[in-house]
Amino acid sequence: MSILEVNDLEVYYGVIRALKSISFRVEEGETVALIGANGAGKTTTLHTISGLIPMRKGQMIFDGKDLSRIKPHALAAMGMAHVPEGRRVFADMTVLQNLKLGAFSRKQKAETEETLQMVYARFPRLEERKNQIAGTLSGGEQQMLAIGRALMSRPKLVLMDEPSMGLSPIFVNEIFDIIAGMKADGVTVLLVEQNAKKALSVADRAYVLETGEIVLSGDAKELMDNERIRKAYLGE
Amino acid sequence: MSFLNYLINGLSLGSVYAIIALGYTMVYGIAKMLNFAHGDIIMVGSYLVYSSMTMAGLHPVLSILIAVIGCMVLGVVTERVAYRPLRGASSSLAVLITAIGVSYLLQNLSLLIFGADPKAFTSVITWKGITLFDGALQIRGTAIVTILVGLVVLFGLQAFIRHTKSGQAMLAVAQDKGAATLCGIDVNRTIAITFAIGSSLAAVAGVLFCSTYPTITPYIGAMPGIKAFVAAVFGGIGSIPGAMIGGLTLGVIEILSRTYISSQLSDAIVFAILIVVLLVRPTGLLGKRVMEKV
Ligand SMILES: Nc1ncnc2c1ncn2[C@@H]1O[C@H](COP(=O)(O)OP(=O)(O)O)[C@@H](O)[C@H]1O
Numbered sequence: 001m002s003i004l005e006v007n008d009l010e011v012y013y014g015v016i017r018a019l020k021s022i023s024f025r026v027e028e029g030e031t032v033a034l035i036g037a038n039g040a041g042k043t044t045t046l047h048t049i050s051g052l053i054p055m056r057k058g059q060m061i062f063d064g065k066d067l068s069r070i071k072p073h074a075l076a077a078m079g080m081a082h083v084p085e086g087r088r089v090f091a092d093m094t095v096l097q098n099l100k101l102g103a104f105s106r107k108q109k110a111e112t113e114e115t116l117q118m119v120y121a122r123f124p125r126l127e128e129r130k131n132q133i134a135g136t137l138s139g140g141e142q143q144m145l146a147i148g149r150a151l152m153s154r155p156k157l158v159l160m161d162e163p164s165m166g167l168s169p170i171f172v173n174e175i176f177d178i179i180a181g182m183k184a185d186g187v188t189v190l191l192v193e194q195n196a197k198k199a200l201s202v203a204d205r206a207y208v209l210e211t212g213e214i215v216l217s218g219d220a221k222e223l224m225d226n227e228r229i230r231k232a233y234l235g236e
Numbered sequence: 237m238s239f240l241n242y243l244i245n246g247l248s249l250g251s252v253y254a255i256i257a258l259g260y261t262m263v264y265g266i267a268k269m270l271n272f273a274h275g276d277i278i279m280v281g282s283y284l285v286y287s288s289m290t291m292a293g294l295h296p297v298l299s300i301l302i303a304v305i306g307c308m309v310l311g312v313v314t315e316r317v318a319y320r321p322l323r324g325a326s327s328s329l330a331v332l333i334t335a336i337g338v339s340y341l342l343q344n345l346s347l348l349i350f351g352a353d354p355k356a357f358t359s360v361i362t363w364k365g366i367t368l369f370d371g372a373l374q375i376r377g378t379a380i381v382t383i384l385v386g387l388v389v390l391f392g393l394q395a396f397i398r399h400t401k402s403g404q405a406m407l408a409v410a411q412d413k414g415a416a417t418l419c420g421i422d423v424n425r426t427i428a429i430t431f432a433i434g435s436s437l438a439a440v441a442g443v444l445f446c447s448t449y450p451t452i453t454p455y456i457g458a459m460p461g462i463k464a465f466v467a468a469v470f471g472g473i474g475s476i477p478g479a480m481i482g483g484l485t486l487g488v489i490e491i492l493s494r495t496y497i498s499s500q501l502s503d504a505i506v507f508a509i510l511i512v513v514l515l516v517r518p519t520g521l522l523g524k525r526v527m528e529k530v
């Protein structure tokens with residue numbers, strides 16, 4: 001069953017059509033990449049799924065439920081998590097406070113504690129720095145915190161918006177290792193990236209977005225060999 | 237000794253400003269709006285105590301409770317009806333003008349209900365206070381109670397923000413509404429809670445203010461409201477300890493300049509000091525400098 005199904009989605013900023021009837025789906029357990037150049041509409045797609053911007057037309061079904069009538073803040077409790085572009089950690093709060101906010105929609109304290117230990121196991125650096133103010137972390141650590149915060153809700157689907165953006169090559173590798181690790185643990189991920197090479201190497205399937213339209217899609221390994229992809233996105 | 241007495245009176249008045257300033261600063265920090273009707277909630281709180289206690293003859297504690305709950309409801313309702321529809325509007329000026337409108341609405345409604353003539357407010361604090369050094373230092377009960385309530389409010393609020401989920405949600409919404417929403421936080425609900433807390437604090441401030449200055453008219457909220465706003469800006473708007481320090485400083489400066497310099501000039505002195513502070517530190521005493529992050 002698809003955990004997420006997006007059909008004929010159209011989004012406008014004023015009169016400008018940012019998404020031109022795009023359709024895609026994410027199956028349970030998959031890592032799906034949505035790649036495209038700067039300004040293609042990747043962030044717009046994720047923001048629309050999370051309800052931060054309204055859609056004009058189309059249909060979004062998450063875990064069997066139509067998202068058109070659901071309040072954005074209710075999505076976390078339904079099992080959707082979003083690692084936003086630019087990380088957007090709560091800079092004035094500690095690492096631990098940030099992580100606990102990720103579990104905001106969770107009621108049982110014991111479960112939150114257990115999840116916290118799981119997140120610390122995945123990111124030992126966050127445990128070392130749990131009392132540090134998030135704004136003083138390095139970019140890579142903030143990205144880990146943003147991912148950790150998303151995982152605190154034990155999501156069925158994680159939307160990730162350019163997690164490698166602005167990071168040093170070492171951290172870029174580390175972040176993609178983390179995504180591979182999440183995949184191995186069965187976490188379903190919709191990964192938005194400009195770094196097509198890295199994204200395709202970690203994903204099962206991928207969609208290519210160009211100026212608000214999906215122009216190509218398919219198996220990630222096959223797309224890596226695609227002539228057009230090699231020229232436009234892999235710089236060969 | 238008399239200096240000490242004036243200082244205590246200043247701290248007492250300052251505590252009232254601080255409690256009001258906390259409401260201003262919380263609403264500003266979390267909803268990013270200046271609620272200019274905040275001062276008038278003080279007035280509504282005072283009239284609610286007056287009508288419950290003096291007119292209906294209820295017990296003072298019950299009357300205060302009625303005022304606190306009444307103001308809480310009023311705060312939440314004005315936010316829901318007047319401010320929420322404008323959230324996300326392109327101009328923050330629209331919200332500001334609406335708030336000024338709400339302020340006039342509340343003043344004129346009280347004028348309609350209670351009339352323009354001043355009402356004598358019976359102090360809810362009957363304790364005479366303490367006398368020290370063989371009568372050389374007399375501290376009024378009202379002053380002591382007011383300062384203590386101010387401290388309880390400050391520490392209570394800090395504990396609420398640090399240790400409850402709603403408090404943490406407030407901090408998150410203050411920093412990034414979008415990211416807070418993605419964490420599952422209902423931004424509208426969080427802002428409503430902020431208004432509820434701010435408005436009930438305004439009711440408490442109203443009771444304390446009128447216990448010291450026991451005459452109420454539909455306009456009594458205006459001046460303490462503006463001064464508390466000044467206190468919030470002075471301390472660094474958005475900062476809770478800043479509101480407290482700003483309020484206390486303002487109260488002390490006001491009383492001391494009224495006593496030692498001129499009662500006519502005291503307000504002018506207060507505002508002159510604000511201007512100087514803002515020239516030196518545009519973000520106020522404890523306000524954050526907006527950091528540029530790459
Ligand atoms: N808030 C906005 N208002 C108007 N146009 C926007 C807004 N956000 C994005 N856009 C435009 O929509 C298009 C897609 O942007 P975005 O989704 O951010 O792209 P990407 O994430 O792929 O870089 C771009 O042309 C961008 O300029």
Ligand SMILES: [Mg+2]
Nearest residue numbers: 042043044085
């Ligand atoms: Mg983007």
